Amino acid sequence: MNLVLRKSFLLTLVYLINVGCGDDDMSKDEDSVLKNVSVEIIFFEFIADTGNNSNRLRYEIKFVNPNNINVRGFHAITTNADGLITTQVSSTNSPCTEIEASSECTISYDEESSLDLGTINFIELVSAEYTLAE
Numbered sequence: 001m002n003l004v005l006r007k008s009f010l011l012t013l014v015y016l017i018n019v020g021c022g023d024d025d026m027s028k029d030e031d032s033v034l035k036n037v038s039v040e041i042i043f044f045e046f047i048a049d050t051g052n053n054s055n056r057l058r059y060e061i062k063f064v065n066p067n068n069i070n071v072r073g074f075h076a077i078t079t080n081a082d083g084l085i086t087t088q089v090s091s092t093n094s095p096c097t098e099i100e101a102s103s104e105c106t107i108s109y110d111e112e113s114s115l116d117l118g119t120i121n122f123i124e125l126v127s128a129e130y131t132l133a134e
Contacts, residue, residue, distance in 0.1 A: 035066045054114050062105070072132070
């Protein structure tokens with residue numbers, strides 16, 4: 001009888017160890033689900049006539065990585081210029097293609113264009129998004 005009790009005890013112990021390890025695997029799966037990178041518009045400004053025969057568009061946008069691991073991805077900035085909606089997508093060598101764990105990354109844009117190229121009355125920000133690469 002002692003041998004049967006020992007075998008039962010050992011089998012029960014092995015079973016409990018395996019079940020306990022299974023829970024760790026499940027929590028690892030939950031941790032591996034990435035949260036979306038949040039977007040904060042710090043400022044967006046369009047000046048239709050700077051007084052120097054030019055217009056000026058400038059903005060600053062912050063991307064915040066809430067994950068405990070580094071993330072890779074790209075950002076897309078969509079604007080409406082006098083009814084023409086365009087989206088500028090970042091390239092692989094653009095800033096913020098990789099954001100470190102639990103940190104942030106900011107992009108800045110500041111360009112003047114000659115009014116000789118054409119007059120733009122308004123530019124407004126439609127959206128700013130960050131898409132994670134899988």
